[in-house]
Amino acid sequence: MPELPEVETIRSQLERLTQGKKIVKVRLISDKPLKNSSPVDFVKSVENKTITAIKRRAKILIIELFGGLNLLVHLKMTGRLLYAKPDEEVAKHTHIIFSLSDGMELSFWDMRQFGYVKLAEGPLGDAQEIKDLGPEALDISDEEFRRIVKAKKSGKIKPLLMDQNFLAGVGNIYSDEALFLAGIDPLRSVSSLTGEEIKNLASAIRHVLADALKAGGSSVGDYVDVFGREGSYVKQHRVYGRAGKDCPCCGGSIGRIKLGGRSAHFCPICQK
DNA sequence: AGTCGCCTGGTA
């Protein structure tokens, strides 16, 4: 599902709602999200631990537990973390229910089952999922962005923006939106970008992510926040999901191509 | 660098 603005929306909500609360019970409806870790260890390690902080790195949520354990949650395409009152019937696609000391439940729901909830011991920076990530996209400086772009000798700009080890937090929606704002064709090779284009792109990335965060993210298909509410940034999309519609800048038709197995949306006139 | 696979479900 979500990219940085959506995950950050959930992070800040969880921080407000669950920080300082204790996880009094864990109900594993399915082991699938645990990937390789043992269900017994998972439940034993998490039950009766207090949530000390909710952090985020790239698109990964980090639920910090008292005693130094971290729960890493990746929502991938359709994962949700839902905060709600206990319900008699468990909704379809709910995999894990954490009962909290305030009487509420935090549920991990994931229709396509790509997401994970993993226990990470030791320093967070040592975790396999975290250690190779690039700098955070939301507040990347012009200088830092220029440095990491210049370090790349080959490849196309759009797939590079989505590479989490290059830049952390940008996915298919926001790479399209940022490239549109910067006037750069998604197929451009990294090495062909001018200094000014790189600067404009850094600015566009920060701008798009900050605006999307303000709007509570983009609900294209499945994304909802911890209360099950949609984000409203789709209304502000300039190119993503708008193939065949008018470019907000020149009035031409928005195009859509396949790039690296994903769809890329762009204006063939405004983006060079 | 490009394609496939993991899954379920919605839409043309």
Next chain:
DNA sequence: TACCAGGCGACT
């Protein structure tokens, strides 16, 4: 029926 979907890792 076929194709599409906010991700990403494992293949060739």
